[in-house]
């Protein structure tokens with residue numbers, strides 16, 4: 633069969649989805665895949681087959697023991713958006729290393745896509761945004777009196793080497809400064825019979841376990857949980873969301889071994 637006949641119908645929706653997957657830049661050379669030409673945005677990328685559609689003898693040899701992303705070569709799981717230059721080089725002078733690089737990139741993309749499908753099912757109590765608003769009203773004077781003692785910090789025995797120093801510093805400081813006020817805000821919610829903190833804790837914990845099963849490391853988990861708090865509660869300030877995640881790391885066994 634000719635390449636044309638076998639080529640899947642890559643419509644605009646698929647193209648846009650592939651463009652979003654790579655964040656708008658070529659995953660191999662970081663070049664922008666959309667450029668402005670005379671005030672218009674023009675797409676300058678190709679849809680590449682990660683495993684070649686019609687493999688040459690040479691490609692069959694070098695890729696013979698390699699992992700396939702899908703049994704169907706001509707489907708979205710095996711597609712990736714590349715700039716035209718990289719696509720040309722990849723299609724004509726492919727190496728095993730480049731193939732593996734693209735497989736790794738695409739696997740990460742698929743993992744994140746699956747996760748966003750699960751997001752819909754994993755909810756977080758909306759009233760946590762009330763707590764976030766309260767954090768926003770705090771200042772140096774009010775937090776000074778409620779600082780947590782350093783000895784109470786449970787972070788160090790929970791972390792592994794995948795949690796970077798910058799995140800460690802940030803989360804520690806957030807816990808020391810905001811733990812007590814957040815605990816109070818959650819207790820207030822409970823008194824008003826809004827959200828129960830044990831219930832919120834169990835939601836946070838179950839999302840954490842989900843991320844753990846998807847094999848994300850601690851830095852990635854921190855990022856994904858921050859996103860999740862924002863998506864689920866309408867918190868628009870990322871740092872507020874990070875403060876809340878830090879609270880739950882201290883309070884809810886997030887990062888503890890299950």
Ligand SMILES: [Zn+2]
Nearest residue numbers: 658661715718
């Ligand atoms: Zn490129």
